[in-house]
Amino acid sequence: MSDSPSSDLAARILDTDRRALARAITLVESTRPDHREQATALLTELAGHGRQALRIGLSGTPGVGKSTFIESFGTLLADKGLKIAVLAVDPSSARTGGSILGDKTRMERLSRNPNAFIRPSPSQSHLGGVARRTREAVALCEAAGFDVVLIETVGVGQSETVVAELSDVFALLLAPAGGDELQGVKRGIMEAADLIVVNKADGDLKATATRTCADYAGALRLLRKRPQDAPGFPKAMTASALNEEGLANVWQQITDLADWRKANGFWQSRRDEQARHWFREEVKQALLAGLDRPAARAKMAELAEKVARGETAAAAAARAMIAALPDLRESLDDGVNSA
Amino acid sequence: MSDSPSSDLAARILDTDRRALARAITLVESTRPDHREQATALLTELAGHGRQALRIGLSGTPGVGKSTFIESFGTLLADKGLKIAVLAVDPSSARTGGSILGDKTRMERLSRNPNAFIRPSPSQSHLGGVARRTREAVALCEAAGFDVVLIETVGVGQSETVVAELSDVFALLLAPAGGDELQGVKRGIMEAADLIVVNKADGDLKATATRTCADYAGALRLLRKRPQDAPGFPKAMTASALNEEGLANVWQQITDLADWRKANGFWQSRRDEQARHWFREEVKQALLAGLDRPAARAKMAELAEKVARGETAAAAAARAMIAALPDLRESLDDGVNSA
Numbered sequence: 001m002s003d004s005p006s007s008d009l010a011a012r013i014l015d016t017d018r019r020a021l022a023r024a025i026t027l028v029e030s031t032r033p034d035h036r037e038q039a040t041a042l043l044t045e046l047a048g049h050g051r052q053a054l055r056i057g058l059s060g061t062p063g064v065g066k067s068t069f070i071e072s073f074g075t076l077l078a079d080k081g082l083k084i085a086v087l088a089v090d091p092s093s094a095r096t097g098g099s100i101l102g103d104k105t106r107m108e109r110l111s112r113n114p115n116a117f118i119r120p121s122p123s124q125s126h127l128g129g130v131a132r133r134t135r136e137a138v139a140l141c142e143a144a145g146f147d148v149v150l151i152e153t154v155g156v157g158q159s160e161t162v163v164a165e166l167s168d169v170f171a172l173l174l175a176p177a178g179g180d181e182l183q184g185v186k187r188g189i190m191e192a193a194d195l196i197v198v199n200k201a202d203g204d205l206k207a208t209a210t211r212t213c214a215d216y217a218g219a220l221r222l223l224r225k226r227p228q229d230a231p232g233f234p235k236a237m238t239a240s241a242l243n244e245e246g247l248a249n250v251w252q253q254i255t256d257l258a259d260w261r262k263a264n265g266f267w268q269s270r271r272d273e274q275a276r277h278w279f280r281e282e283v284k285q286a287l288l289a290g291l292d293r294p295a296a297r298a299k300m301a302e303l304a305e306k307v308a309r310g311e312t313a314a315a316a317a318a319r320a321m322i323a324a325l326p327d328l329r330e331s332l333d334d335g336v337n338s339a
Numbered sequence: 340m341s342d343s344p345s346s347d348l349a350a351r352i353l354d355t356d357r358r359a360l361a362r363a364i365t366l367v368e369s370t371r372p373d374h375r376e377q378a379t380a381l382l383t384e385l386a387g388h389g390r391q392a393l394r395i396g397l398s399g400t401p402g403v404g405k406s407t408f409i410e411s412f413g414t415l416l417a418d419k420g421l422k423i424a425v426l427a428v429d430p431s432s433a434r435t436g437g438s439i440l441g442d443k444t445r446m447e448r449l450s451r452n453p454n455a456f457i458r459p460s461p462s463q464s465h466l467g468g469v470a471r472r473t474r475e476a477v478a479l480c481e482a483a484g485f486d487v488v489l490i491e492t493v494g495v496g497q498s499e500t501v502v503a504e505l506s507d508v509f510a511l512l513l514a515p516a517g518g519d520e521l522q523g524v525k526r527g528i529m530e531a532a533d534l535i536v537v538n539k540a541d542g543d544l545k546a547t548a549t550r551t552c553a554d555y556a557g558a559l560r561l562l563r564k565r566p567q568d569a570p571g572f573p574k575a576m577t578a579s580a581l582n583e584e585g586l587a588n589v590w591q592q593i594t595d596l597a598d599w600r601k602a603n604g605f606w607q608s609r610r611d612e613q614a615r616h617w618f619r620e621e622v623k624q625a626l627l628a629g630l631d632r633p634a635a636r637a638k639m640a641e642l643a644e645k646v647a648r649g650e651t652a653a654a655a656a657a658r659a660m661i662a663a664l665p666d667l668r669e670s671l672d673d674g675v676n677s678a
């Protein structure tokens with residue numbers, strides 16, 4: 001090993017050092033150019049370590065009992081001897097003042113478990129940045145030898161799409177709901193779900209949970225089958241995180257699906273596809289970043305209004321925008337360049 | 340009016356000349372650079388004419404009776420004295436040998452109606468190109484004074500997303516289906532639907548159609564309400580294009596929804612948002628076109644494989660790609676530049 005800072009950090013991460021992992025995640029979360037530089041060097045050094053975790057994506061809106069679920073489910077896995085990392089994708093945490101941080105203190109039992117590593121969501125509201133940070137944090141957790149990486153999101157904006165594109169198996173957590181108080185699954189989210197888990201199937205809500213589960217099972221059957229769907233999947237089931245019921249079944253379903261995908265070639269092909277997807281996204285974002293600079297944004301907004309008012313055709317406005325771009329870049333680089 | 344070719348064409352289109360409209364659509368369908376130039380000039384000249392049609396998006400897979408539906412529904416509107424244009428978005432038509440062209444000859448009654456204008460899908464398989472062509476064709480039909488523009492798609496790939504982004508009201512056409520032969524609505528398409536119409540509610544299939552309609556009405560209730568949803572929408576209903584039953588109701592629902600949106604400000608705000616969306620798409624596509632050139636594609640593929648194999652981190656590969664882009668462009672411009 002060389003003695004560059006990132007080399008040392010890489011060696012310690014591969015040696016499953018938790019503090020090194022935490023420091024590395026802080027590095028990939030930073031937007032400072034020199035930190036980005038170091039983060040890229042670290043990830044490059046760690047590329048090809050060959051360790052794979054089972055990446056589980058979990059989406060659930062506030063009120064479905066997500067932290068209780070993660071606490072109980074995570075403890076179940078940790079007690080089996082599995083090393084589990086919990087990461088959060090929460091583009092809203094900047095606004096809500098970091099609700100996930102609160103969750104960490106609520107997940108007291110799990111956070112004390114030596115097999116568990118919980119990382120709260122950073123205060124960053126740009127989804128593109130959150131996606132990259134989380135993807136890189138997942139890579140770091142895999143390098144640090146975790147068996148399971150649970151990536152959770154509150155499903156604000158498109159964050160569940162990000163989580164689905166980061167995970168091997170994607171689960172949607174719902175609360176029981178009667179006819180009049182349907183929770184309204186965001187349109188399109190069922191597209192990504194491998195499992196729907198109706199939580200809080202306990203006490204007075206048990207019957208409602210069973211009915212909600214049947215409703216969603218019906219809705220899932222109306223959707224087209226994907227090649228990566230094992231027989232019987234996507235599937236809806238009930239669970240009670242509070243009473244720790246149904247969690248072993250959720251784990252069983254996840255591993256059954258993961259095993260089936262491994263046996264049928266969909267596991268690796270999905271990962272390869274995701275890697276290509278994220279690489280393309282990185283390139284596109286770097287290319288489109290030129291449109292995000294203040295001068296370019298102002299010009300875009302001005303032209304967009306002309307198009308909306310019918311004063312100019314979109315094709316002509318786009319041509320004008322592309323033509324103006326190099327000038328906007330130059331005037332910016334001369335002046336307020338503070339990336 | 341000046342006597343440039345596009346000016347003359349513009350004047351004739353505004354004068355509702357059908358042959359001029361057909362010629363203009365052929366122009367926007369062309370990928371020849373000089374034709375693109377003329378098309379952009381024509382659209383710029385026509386911008387701001389102030390005419391608006393009701394744009395209805397219609398998606399339905401083969402077998403749901405889509406051409407019979409358009410024939411009957413279009414005739415109903417044409418007989419009311421409404422001028423109706425039918426456009427198709429079918430990225431697969433290049434492959435299937437132009438099934439929509441076949442549809443035109445099957446829509447014999449409608450195509451003979453003086454109030455109707457039917458334009459088959461061009462043989463173009465690139466969805467981005469199809470989207471632009473259709474958007475520009477819609478603009479031309481509006482300039483030519485049509486009251487209703489029906490934009491239909493077989494829902495291959497993401498074409499129904501394109502159609503939804505082009506329409507004021509989006510309808511999904513389905514066939515009756517029993518438990519075992521569920522047709523599988525593509526995941527995410529319900530996201531865009533304002534209406535679900537279960538066609539073929541006639542003869543032996545009538546009971547099944549009613550049941551299918553109830554199933555989808557239930558599934559729609561499980562989705563989150565959008566601001567632009569009038570009370571009771573999105574809605575599922577049955578119809579029989581064959582017996583011309585339920586079509587007046589479909590029209591009533593569409594106009595009710597359109598009126599509600601106009602009264603509540605969602606009509607124009609949606610159009611403005613769509614105009615901005617398409618403008619941004621034009622700019623992005625122009626910017627990303629650099630990645631589509633052969634030399635850039637080869638480099639992208641090479642780096643993507645390295646990322647997928649874990650040999651390099653996505654961030655590092657993206658940086659390498661951006662750095663290589665100007666060289667790839669230059670070497671291309673020197674050589675095989677044949678856009």
